[in-house]
Structures are given as C-alpha cells and as structure tokens.
Amino acid sequence: MLRDRFDEGTLDWRAKGFWQPDPPVPDAEFVAARHHLFGGAVTWPVLVARQAALDHNLTTMADFCARHGLTFAPHGKTTMAPSLLSRQLAAGAWAITVATANQLLACRALGVPRVLLANQLLDPVPLRWLANEVAHGFEALFFVDSVAGVEAITAALADQPGQHPLPVLVELGHPGGRTGCRTVAELVEVAEAVAAAPRVRLDGVTAYEGGLRDVESVVAYLDRTRAAVVELADRGLLGSEVVVSAGGSAWFDVVADRLGGDWLPGHHLRAVLRSGAYVTHDHGFYAEHTPFRRRPDDGQLEPALELWAQVTSTPEPGLAIVGMGKRDAPYDEGLPLPLRVRRAGGAVHPADGIRVTRLNDHHTYLHVPPGVEISPGDLLCFGISHPCTAFDKWRTIPVVDEHDSIVDILRTYF
Structure with a gap:
C-alpha cells in the first residue's frame, strides 16, 4: 500500500x-x-x-495488457487517488504516469516506486530535486522533444554533485498535435543531443496518439513511431533495454497491434501503455470511444x-x-x-x-x-x-x- x-x-x-x-x-x-x-x-x-466497477476495470485492463504483451503505466493524473494508484500497482502496473512536476512530487511522497512523467521537465529546481532522488533509488523517466530541452537539463545539473543520469524518452509528435518532434530527422537530432549530454540517458521513444480522430491516422502515426525507434537503434543511439511508450484511453487496441511484440532485434523492447481513464470509465466520452467497442471480445469496462x-x-x-x-x-x-x-x-x-x-x-x-x-x-x-x-x-x-x-x-x- x-x-x-x-x-x-x-x-x-x-x-x-x-x-x-x-x-x-x-x-x-x-x-x-x-x-x-x-x-x-x-x-x-x-x-x-x-466498488464493483472499479474492481472489474482494474482486472480488465491488467488482463488486456498481459494478453497483448504490454507493460502498463496507467496515467495517475486521472485520479491522483493513492488508494487507486496502489491498487493499480498491485494489479501489475510497472509504473504510474503523471503530467506535472507537482504530480511527480506527490507520487514520490506517496511511495510510488517508479514514475513516468509524460511531459517535458524544464524547470531547474525540480530537475535538481529529481537528480537527487534518482541518486537515492527513485526511478523516473520523462520526455524531451527539443535540443533546448536537453540543454535545460544539462544547465540545471551543471553544478550538481553526482553522476547518475536522468533517463528520458524522446517524443515523436504529429502535425497539429500538442508536443513531440514533428519529423524523424528532428527526433534523431534530439536523440544525438541526449547522447552527447553528460547527465542524460536515452531510454527510448514515446508518442501520444489520443488527439487523432480516425484509426487510419493512428496506425500511420504509430507505424512512424516504430520506424523512428528502428532508425535510432540502427544509429546506435539506443541501449540494450528500450522503452516505447504510447496510449491514451481511446486507441489502446491500436497501440497493442502496432507497438506490441518483439520487433527490435538485438534489444529487449518494453512497450508501455499509459491509458488512465479506464479505472472508472464513464457514461459519455469514453463509453463512446473505448476500444472495447471495436473489440468487444477483448474486454468491457x-x-x-x-x-x-x-x-x-x-x-x-x-x-x-x-x-x-x-x-x-x-x-x-x-x-x-x-x-x-x-x-x-x-x-x-x-x-x-x-x-x-x-x-x-x-x-x-x-x-x-x-x-x-x-x-x-x-x-x-x-x-x-x-x-x-x-x-x-x-x-x-x-x-x-x-x-x-x-x-x-x-x-x-x-
């Protein structure tokens, strides 16, 4: 607990x-x-x-991830409720995903052992705090989508003692999306900046498909993400353990189809799903947009x-x-x-x-x-x-x- x-x-x-x-x-x-x-x-x-619906939903998504070979890091920003975060971890979640530095701090205070910050972290004060926590055993990953973001990390830690690197995921976005490099060439440039930075380590690639409106666009975007991972691996920019992360609550079935499986030879690939709204579901938006409407035999929320x-x-x-x-x-x-x-x-x-x-x-x-x-x-x-x-x-x-x-x-x- x-x-x-x-x-x-x-x-x-x-x-x-x-x-x-x-x-x-x-x-x-x-x-x-x-x-x-x-x-x-x-x-x-x-x-x-x-209670019964919470129990059902926790089990349903844990089973879905296990069935499709996905690692689960549910978005804790949905609830920020310690008892639900605890139950998600007990159900097999690898990490808890958050959206802000304050939520990262809350998870650390609550004792969450591993956190994925699905955002850029540019403020030097939280960066220095995180570097100290990582040095003391806290596991945390966050996103970068620009060389400026990498330089902000380097500048924040320039006079900080210690050698522990901060693990990051480079983010590939899409036109009209909220964050992320818009081209694979930009992603490579950011990944090379990470490789050259003294206190940053590249752990993989991340994406967010939730803003896309049709399955064809999601498939094309996730396939581009997959190709970007291969490109970085071919350039020697990825280690033996590689994280590939995606997944809102509307297209996690497509994430399973396009990013799941063993498709990166020579590397141990961890496909991380970040869906969060599943834990309570709803009677409106997600009732209409849940992937289980497309795949009813795969579960129901x-x-x-x-x-x-x-x-x-x-x-x-x-x-x-x-x-x-x-x-x-x-x-x-x-x-x-x-x-x-x-x-x-x-x-x-x-x-x-x-x-x-x-x-x-x-x-x-x-x-x-x-x-x-x-x-x-x-x-x-x-x-x-x-x-x-x-x-x-x-x-x-x-x-x-x-x-x-x-x-x-x-x-x-x-």
Whole structure:
C-alpha cells in the first residue's frame, strides 16, 4: 500500500459531499460504520465510486495488457487517488504516469516506486530535486522533444554533485498535435543531443496518439513511431533495454497491434501503455470511444462514477433545477447524463427522457418531458463524461458496494 498521510485520514467539515458537523472522524472509523449512502452521512451533491466497477476495470485492463504483451503505466493524473494508484500497482502496473512536476512530487511522497512523467521537465529546481532522488533509488523517466530541452537539463545539473543520469524518452509528435518532434530527422537530432549530454540517458521513444480522430491516422502515426525507434537503434543511439511508450484511453487496441511484440532485434523492447481513464470509465466520452467497442471480445469496462444531486426547484412546466453545477460535474466532454430518479420514500425509477441542458456554478437545468413527474427533494443519479475532470473537483469520494453502503473513501491530491 502507498502512504496516505495527508489530512491525517480524517473527515470533518472540509470534506465536500460528507455531512460532518461534529468533531473529526478517522476515515477507518467512518468506513467501519458502513454508513448507507442515503442514511444522512453524506449530503448533496456527492460524487460516488462503485466498488464493483472499479474492481472489474482494474482486472480488465491488467488482463488486456498481459494478453497483448504490454507493460502498463496507467496515467495517475486521472485520479491522483493513492488508494487507486496502489491498487493499480498491485494489479501489475510497472509504473504510474503523471503530467506535472507537482504530480511527480506527490507520487514520490506517496511511495510510488517508479514514475513516468509524460511531459517535458524544464524547470531547474525540480530537475535538481529529481537528480537527487534518482541518486537515492527513485526511478523516473520523462520526455524531451527539443535540443533546448536537453540543454535545460544539462544547465540545471551543471553544478550538481553526482553522476547518475536522468533517463528520458524522446517524443515523436504529429502535425497539429500538442508536443513531440514533428519529423524523424528532428527526433534523431534530439536523440544525438541526449547522447552527447553528460547527465542524460536515452531510454527510448514515446508518442501520444489520443488527439487523432480516425484509426487510419493512428496506425500511420504509430507505424512512424516504430520506424523512428528502428532508425535510432540502427544509429546506435539506443541501449540494450528500450522503452516505447504510447496510449491514451481511446486507441489502446491500436497501440497493442502496432507497438506490441518483439520487433527490435538485438534489444529487449518494453512497450508501455499509459491509458488512465479506464479505472472508472464513464457514461459519455469514453463509453463512446473505448476500444472495447471495436473489440468487444477483448474486454468491457463499466462506468464506476455517479453524481447524486437533489432537485431544489421545479419553477415551471418542463424545467427542474438540481443543486449541482460546474464546480461538481465535468462538462468539457459532454454534460452529465441523468440515469435514475430516487423519490423521497426510496423508490427508484429510470430517468427516461430527462436531460441536462446547461450548468451554472451550482445549478443544473433539466428538461423534463411531459408526463414525467419530478418534485423538489427528489434525488437524481447522473453519469459523467470524462473522469479526468471529475476527480479534480473532489478531495474525498465515498466508495459504495452493491447495497449502497460506504465501504471506502478515495482521497485525491491535485
């Protein structure tokens, strides 16, 4: 288990979604009480994680990677929840991927043994810190996509004691993408700069295909990445152990097909998949874009996150106002999806025909079709779209079992 020492593991008035007006309660004591989700221990809105779906998704992706010969380094930036990172490592993850220096620091503080920073690291202060941590046994890789980036590392470490090199992956991008060398010739130039730098070691090549919109573009890009790896190997710029990394959550099947396997003679190749949204999946963006829609026999993911909120007003026919908003629900990849209605007496019905039309900071507008009854005090369960922008809104998230009993608490550190 990773260390989770922050906030001393207690619930009090600061825990959004929990109703704790009394003195602080240790997490373990709260969980041991097995509070019911609708028994008064939480208030609305609240983001909830379903235990069974989390278990299923963790197993499904571990099995997928094992079946396809992929090493897994799931993107921890999705959740930044120590208990989930710990479970991902326990399920066989080789490393945890992060996006920022602060997330790298958090993982080190939590005891993650190996971290992949899927970004450039240019700030001299974190670079010097990382060099010291690597010298003391921490394993971390990060990306470079320019000679200037390599020079920034060299400059930061010029007066630092020690000889341990910082391992990097050179990044190949694509036109219109966010980062990465745009041509293989540029990639070779950066790799040669790494080879000449005194405190940097080239461990492989990385790519990110998530911004591409069709399978043909992804295939062409990953094939170009593979050819770039071969080019670097032929030039003698890669060691005996080579990392090739890619993988958002929309095309990991293509990553398995194009980068998996033993295709670099004379080297031990480690194909590293970085997908992260799988752990909770969703009812929107990833439900539509998951590779398992293309390959249903290879696995299925289940949405694990639910947002529960209360109807506060029904001011006119066809309109209901719910007490949650942009501070609570992701909305960058689609609005929340009404799933179920829970009446004050506990009866639960499908939210047929009800849809979200817009969100304010703390209010959600619902279109309610004729013949559907919604009353103030009713609770609505919403599915979400894009978990990456759900977790960052919640510091504490109750985990519930099939009986709606709270069996765990997720804490997030963004």
